Amino acid sequence: MDKDLALIYTRRFDAYSYGTLHPMKVERYRLTYDLMQACGLIQHIKAEEVEAVPATREELLKFHRCDYLDILEQYSRDNNSCANFKYGLGDMENPVFEGLYEWISLMCGGTITAVREVMQYGRRAAFSMAGGWHHGFPARASGFCYLNDVVVALKPLLEEGKRIVYVDLDAHHGDGVQQAFYTTDQVLTISIHECGKDFYPYSGFVRESGEGQGYGYSVNVPLVSHSDDLILEQALQRIVLPLIKAYKPDLLITQMGADFMRTDPLTRLEGTTAFMEYAARCFMATGLPWVAVGGGGYDSINVARAWTMLWAAMLDVEVPYVLPPDFQTIIRGAGIDQTLLRDPPHLANPDDFARAQKALDENVAFLERRIFPLYHIRPGGIA
Amino acid sequence: MTCAMDTENLALEHLVDPHGFPLFSLLDINELPQEDKEAIYACIVPEIIFTRFGFDRDTLMSPQVTHKIEIIAPKGLGLLRLAVKRDPSDIDSLFFVEVADTHFNQVELSFCLINDPEAPRFNIDQDTHGRENSFGTLRRNIDEEIKAMRAGLSPYQVRRGLKTFKNFFRRFERFVASLGVDIIVAEPLSYSNAIRYENYGFDYTTGRQLMHWINTEFQPGGVLYNRLDGSTSFRQPEMAFTVRGRSWAIHDGILDQPWDNIKIYKSVGRDAGVNTFPDPDRTY
Numbered sequence: 288m289d290k291d292l293a294l295i296y297t298r299r300f301d302a303y304s305y306g307t308l309h310p311m312k313v314e315r316y317r318l319t320y321d322l323m324q325a326c327g328l329i330q331h332i333k334a335e336e337v338e339a340v341p342a343t344r345e346e347l348l349k350f351h352r353c354d355y356l357d358i359l360e361q362y363s364r365d366n367n368s369c370a371n372f373k374y375g376l377g378d379m380e381n382p383v384f385e386g387l388y389e390w391i392s393l394m395c396g397g398t399i400t401a402v403r404e405v406m407q408y409g410r411r412a413a414f415s416m417a418g419g420w421h422h423g424f425p426a427r428a429s430g431f432c433y434l435n436d437v438v439v440a441l442k443p444l445l446e447e448g449k450r451i452v453y454v455d456l457d458a459h460h461g462d463g464v465q466q467a468f469y470t471t472d473q474v475l476t477i478s479i480h481e482c483g484k485d486f487y488p489y490s491g492f493v494r495e496s497g498e499g500q501g502y503g504y505s506v507n508v509p510l511v512s513h514s515d516d517l518i519l520e521q522a523l524q525r526i527v528l529p530l531i532k533a534y535k536p537d538l539l540i541t542q543m544g545a546d547f548m549r550t551d552p553l554t555r556l557e558g559t560t561a562f563m564e565y566a567a568r569c570f571m572a573t574g575l576p577w578v579a580v581g582g583g584g585y586d587s588i589n590v591a592r593a594w595t596m597l598w599a600a601m602l603d604v605e606v607p608y609v610l611p612p613d614f615q616t617i618i619r620g621a622g623i624d625q626t627l628l629r630d631p632p633h634l635a636n637p638d639d640f641a642r643a644q645k646a647l648d649e650n651v652a653f654l655e656r657r658i659f660p661l662y663h664i665r666p667g668g669i670a
Numbered sequence: 671m672t673c674a675m676d677t678e679n680l681a682l683e684h685l686v687d688p689h690g691f692p693l694f695s696l697l698d699i700n701e702l703p704q705e706d707k708e709a710i711y712a713c714i715v716p717e718i719i720f721t722r723f724g725f726d727r728d729t730l731m732s733p734q735v736t737h738k739i740e741i742i743a744p745k746g747l748g749l750l751r752l753a754v755k756r757d758p759s760d761i762d763s764l765f766f767v768e769v770a771d772t773h774f775n776q777v778e779l780s781f782c783l784i785n786d787p788e789a790p791r792f793n794i795d796q797d798t799h800g801r802e803n804s805f806g807t808l809r810r811n812i813d814e815e816i817k818a819m820r821a822g823l824s825p826y827q828v829r830r831g832l833k834t835f836k837n838f839f840r841r842f843e844r845f846v847a848s849l850g851v852d853i854i855v856a857e858p859l860s861y862s863n864a865i866r867y868e869n870y871g872f873d874y875t876t877g878r879q880l881m882h883w884i885n886t887e888f889q890p891g892g893v894l895y896n897r898l899d900g901s902t903s904f905r906q907p908e909m910a911f912t913v914r915g916r917s918w919a920i921h922d923g924i925l926d927q928p929w930d931n932i933k934i935y936k937s938v939g940r941d942a943g944v945n946t947f948p949d950p951d952r953t954y
Contacts, residue, residue, distance in 0.1 A: 516747060516749060517742050517744065517747070517749055517751050520744045520746075520747060521742070521744075524744065561747055561748075561749075562747075565744075565746050565747055568746060569746075608773040627773075629773060631772065631773060632748065632749060632770030632771060632772060632778060632780070633770075633780075634749060634751065634768040634770060634780045634781065636781060637763070637766050637768070637781055637783050638795050640751065640768075641761070641763075
């Protein structure tokens with residue numbers, strides 16, 4: 288394959304809406320694509336754009352329950368308001384709307400396509416921006432997620448005996464993915480997120496380590512609110528990268544939610560675009576086949592900026608500090624006054640840092656004591 | 671370096687890595703091996719940390735050899751966080767500084783705290799239930815703030831300092847100059863902070879007019895002076911005449927707007943000569 292990277296996209300990603308009052312704005316996909324294009328990152332010599340195709344029912348059934356898919360299909364055909372709280376459907380969080388099933392199948396299909404591009408067609412890496420629905424459960428919608436694209440996409444690989452590392456950088460714990468693989472050693476899930484003590488989805492504590500055969504293969508690094516780039520960087524360097532190296536997976540798949548950024552309206556972490564770029568470069572440097580998927584992010588311009596930087600890092604291209612003038616014109620028309628592509632540097636205030644560092648050190652010490660020996664990693668992250 | 675220096679002679683050699691290649695930013699320094707970057711960043715640690723508190727200049731270890739000066743400066747990021755604690759279990763650092771590269775080849779002094787560990791602590795950074803309050807920006811702890819004010823502290827100070835900011839800043843400015851960077855930027859956390867930075871040669875990117883307005887309106891008969899009506903401990907008439915008094919009154923919300931978006935800069939080696947509180951009798 289002469290083009291090493293695949294960008295999975297279709298204009299249909301933003302064809303639907305959660306409703307004007309819902310924090311999940313699907314126009315973020317179009318904005319991201321437009322910004323990538325304005326930065327010259329679409330028709331790039333190293334990358335090919337691949338059209339996302341919807342996941343089939345057969346593919347979805349690898350993880351999701353038949354009755355749940357039936358309900359989703361049924362509600363999707365009906366424009367009247369429907370709700371079934373047993374399945375988590377129809378409330379403010381996970382609204383139902385006409386065409387929902389087709390749309391979420393398309394998102395899920397994007398991630399399946401990305402995995403296929405890397406694992407079957409030999410791409411070095413792929414980015415499925417409309418993936419990352421990590422709160423999806425077999426028969427329950429949660430946290431704006433109806434289907435769990437990552438789990439669906441990985442199931443066939445597990446049947447082939449492949450071993451996978453899943454890293455989740457979203458500000459929210461990747462509970463759906465963790466639960467799906469909680470009892471297997473074939474997938475190592477690692478989630479860095481804002482602590483669930485008082486934060487959705489109220490899980491992802493450091494002691495959640497997997498069960499049975501899966502013990503030691505679920506790793507959680509909860510961060511206290513106001514953790515900034517230097518805390519996120521340490522979590523990556525001290526926990527994530529040593530574990531990836533030690534596990535030696537066939538595939539690395541990462542959820543790149545952009546809601547860890549300080550300007551996200553729903554979260555309290557204080558990361559910046561610099562961390563997104565930094566993490567992407569670290570993942571590229573592992574040399575592993577890599578699939579990156581999207582995720583959270585509730586300020587559309589944040590998302591566009593962060594994922595453009597992610598894609599630029601995958602391409603090994605430097606992007607400017609300032610948004611391209613054409614793109615500034617587009618967003619100004621939508622009433623958005625943002626001129627910077629890269630965030631200015633930001634460090635949390637000393638009090639917040641002290642708390643964040645203390646909590647991180649405690650969690651790292653726990654993981655070094657309980658998890659690292661299983662991987663023959665010495666404290667300090669040296670395998 | 672050939673630029674004219676008003677304040678002192680900062681002319682020095684450009685900072686180079688062990689192979690002799692010049693370094694231009696924190697990002698460049700952070701690419702170096704840990705021991706090399708530690709040696710470079712140690713140069714901004716105030717002298718008192720080594721002389722009075724006994725840290726080793728070479729190893730950066732504490733006198734009891736229990737812990738080290740903490741330098742977080744990851745490869746790939748243009749950020750530095752440096753913290754010195756007398757004891758690892760101490761809540762407050764003796765010295766704490768956060769520095770960042772900016773997009774415009776400047777260096778940002780994001781935060782600097784210097785605490786005297788022997789001085790009494792005022793828990794202005796916690797509310798009355800002991801919950802953190804982001805230095806009083808979420809829920810103020812009025813009782814502790816009053817005690818801190820009466821002890822001669824400025825807003826956001828939990829302890830008296832070590833009177834070593836001058837020593838630190840001289841080192842810091844020299845460090846910035848050695849990178850070939852000619853501008854330091856910062857955001858003063860409070861009015862007293864801003865005045866202090868003026869004394870170190872800073873000028874304003876935004877906020878200079880506000881500072882002049884504050885000075886004018888704290889004169890007898892002015893809008894702010896008239897608001898010092900004794901309604902709270904932070905609004906006493908005599909507070910108009912001291913930097914710290916004004917600062918507490920502003921912290922108490924005496925302005926019509928929050929203390930926000932005050933941005934300052936310093937041209938390395940030059941004193942901007944700004945003084946927005948020019949009263950010859952002013953005191954802190």
